[in-house]
Amino acid sequence: MSRPGCNAARIGGQAGTNDRRSSEGTGSVNTAMAAIFDFLSLDFLPRGRALGAAALMITAAAISGAQAQNVAAFVNGEPITALDIDQRSRLIEASSPTHKAPPRPEVLDELINEKLKIREAKRWGIDPSDADVDSAFASTAQRMHQSTDQFIQALTKAGVTPMTFRARLRAELVWQPLVRGRYQSTLEIYDQDILQEMLNKKTDGEDAAGYDYTLRPILFIVPPGSPATVFEDRKREAEGLRNRFRSCDDGLPFARALTDVAVRDQIVRSSADVPPDQRKGLDSVPVGQLTAPEITKLGIEMFAVCAKDAAKADNSPGKRQARESLFAQKFEQVSKRYLQDLRRAALIEYK
Secondary structure, three states, X not given: OOOHHHHHHHHHHHHHHHHHHHHOOOOHHHHHHXXXXXXXXXXXXXXXXXXXXXXXXXXXXXXXXXXXXXXXXXXXXEEEEHHHHHHHHHHHHHHOOOOOOOOHHHHXXXXXXXXXXXXXXXXXXXXXXXXXXXXXHHHHHHHOOOOHHHHHHHHHHOOOOHHHHHHHHHHHHHHHHHHHHHOOOOOOOOHHHHHHHHHHOOOOOXXXXXXXXXXEEEEEEOOOOOOHHXXXXXXXHHHHHHHHOOOHHXXXXXXXXXXXXXXXXXXXXXXXXXXXXXXXXXXXXXXXXXXXXXXXXXXXXXXXXXXXXXXXXXXXXXXXXXXXXXXXXXXXXXXXXXXXXXXXXXOEEEO
């Protein structure tokens, strides 16, 4: 851990740098990220509070009068500005189904919690790199069926900077592994609890038998940038293969011989890991036949269902769902208590 004096000086220096950037109108969201990985040990609370007060005075001295008026709170010497709150409010509003602006105190509490999460994670050696955040950013875009550039454009259109979204991602990346690591025994799920959860929340189909599907992906390649007509032509070719495909032993070699068709390596998927709609589709395809062709960014893809084996009893969809539900409940309870402890130990000053 860095010496207290070094932490305080670095916090003040970064605040001053962010002031200059804000005055130029080029990214005052950076103030929310200033000194985000420094941490004052919670093991020695009185000493931590004294250090936090010293860092707070140095940070405040480094901020100009105009900018200081825009600071909403300090968390162990780190500022949260009105612009940080505005940016986060826009992000929450854009991602909310109702598109309603959240109450300002709730947004401020969220930003305070994130600073505490990141500091605590740093203390325990959890420090995601910029590459980790970049990867999570790209994964979020993919889940929304967008490229990274398209996702950035969507954020910008909503008035949100990519840095605002990255700040939230960083906190999400550190918090779950931190809570899991520190409270592993508390989060353990027992078989009797799972069975009781299944009885309490049983719905039609949850007790259905699960399967392990052995699949071979088959891709009809379409060059990037091709018009829609090319995709439609290739889809008709895929349908032709599907109509004559009767077994993996005979059908896969035939598919490999087709022009611009790739037969990929075998994969095994459990029905517990497949969304319900896809699971119904796989269950409806007899062994040795192909799923319906789907358009992807690489071309037209189908899956040859080469085997369906009964899943182990502990890996059925109903049991997996019950286990995940119980874990989510326990994680929320532990996470809430952990954050309360961090807030009690922190020096938080509202402006």
